[in-house]
Amino acid sequence: MVSLESSKRLTTFLLAITIVVMAFGGLIRINDAGESCPDWPTCFGSFGFDISPEEQEKWWSENPDEVDSRGSAHRYTTFQIFTEWIHRLLSAAVLGPLVLLNWYLLRKNDDSTGEISFASAVSVFLIVWQGGIGWLTVEMDNLHWSVALHLTSALFFSTSLIWLWLSICRAEESVPSWISFDSESSKRWLTWISLLSLGAFLSIFSGTFVSTQEGANQACGVSGFPDSWPLCEGELIKPIDDFLAQAKMIHRWFVGVVLTSFIVASYSALKESKDGRGGSLVSWIWASTALYSANALIGASYILTYDMEEGFFEFLSLVHLMLASLTFLTLATAWLGCTTETDGE
Numbered sequence: 001m002v003s004l005e006s007s008k009r010l011t012t013f014l015l016a017i018t019i020v021v022m023a024f025g026g027l028i029r030i031n032d033a034g035e036s037c038p039d040w041p042t043c044f045g046s047f048g049f050d051i052s053p054e055e056q057e058k059w060w061s062e063n064p065d066e067v068d069s070r071g072s073a074h075r076y077t078t079f080q081i082f083t084e085w086i087h088r089l090l091s092a093a094v095l096g097p098l099v100l101l102n103w104y105l106l107r108k109n110d111d112s113t114g115e116i117s118f119a120s121a122v123s124v125f126l127i128v129w130q131g132g133i134g135w136l137t138v139e140m141d142n143l144h145w146s147v148a149l150h151l152t153s154a155l156f157f158s159t160s161l162i163w164l165w166l167s168i169c170r171a172e173e174s175v176p177s178w179i180s181f182d183s184e185s186s187k188r189w190l191t192w193i194s195l196l197s198l199g200a201f202l203s204i205f206s207g208t209f210v211s212t213q214e215g216a217n218q219a220c221g222v223s224g225f226p227d228s229w230p231l232c233e234g235e236l237i238k239p240i241d242d243f244l245a246q247a248k249m250i251h252r253w254f255v256g257v258v259l260t261s262f263i264v265a266s267y268s269a270l271k272e273s274k275d276g277r278g279g280s281l282v283s284w285i286w287a288s289t290a291l292y293s294a295n296a297l298i299g300a301s302y303i304l305t306y307d308m309e310e311g312f313f314e315f316l317s318l319v320h321l322m323l324a325s326l327t328f329l330t331l332a333t334a335w336l337g338c339t340t341e342t343d344g345e
């Protein structure tokens, strides 16, 4: 029988690989490579990524139904195809089988608890679901809602792994002190943490509509400070007539409201810590506020570093995605800690 400790290590490894897969997902997007493997699970009918322009042309002529929005004359570079290929390889050939193995080992383990079985079953369901949504993303030509759903599921899948890790810690009675909160603080902060998690999640969700729509990142102009940021085409707020076309302004306003909530929460946490209350939960509120604020600045730098010749510095968009995901996962971890019965400090 494999020990719970080994399953815990495997779960940590799975979480680390998931973060890498998410980063490759963002790399696909910033390289416009979302359809560089037009079929799934194969890529241009093969299992490799080195598909020459001639091979692409041949495949399009044999599969006219698969032609995407860029048309059959468009050719992808080997690097673009590689980003999509490695993203799929890691998720389908590494994550999928290992999540199943983890579930199987935990099922066979006599020390497993009901919570562990449930959390590992949820992670299996979500990895299978994620593969299906990945296929949908490809089928829908990376349409905004399909990418938003794909990213949402990726965040839920990561959260299920954190939950599994925490439930194994509980079964081993080895919950680390940095995630053990006293029940008083947990009760007091649970609603705040739930709301901030929701705010962080909706910030990412609304951001996906900006990043996946052609030209949406220019919707507030590119003339620099202050007209394109913090203002939107020189105005603070404009009437909304088209939610999708104005996704940028909506995302910005939403982030402004959520950022204010983070600051208010951090201020209350500061008062609590001065009174000697709150324990380690206070650090989680501050850490997530620091991540969210830093990410708001990254979003602003993305707009302000626009160059007429070079366009946007897309690497910042990848950092923006990763920091946003990290903020959500930090809060989701704190939320799981609050709902976990521990002896705490």
Ligand code: HEM
Binding pocket: 018, 021, 022, 023, 024, 025, 026, 028, 029, 032, 033, 034, 035, 040, 084, 087, 088, 091, 092, 095, 127, 130, 131, 133, 134, 135, 137, 138, 142, 147, 150, 151, 154, 157, 208, 211, 212, 321
């Ligand atoms: C655990 C498995 C997976 C995770 C965690 C994951 C996560 C992600 C993330 C975070 C993004 C970036 C979204 C954004 O930038 O807004 C992404 C993009 C993408 N993923 Fe996945 N993914 C997984 C599996 C798959 C699979 C199996 C496929 C294909 C069948 C797939 C296809 C894509 C495509 C095409 C994109 C690019 C979307 C775009 O260009 O906007 N993913 N993925």
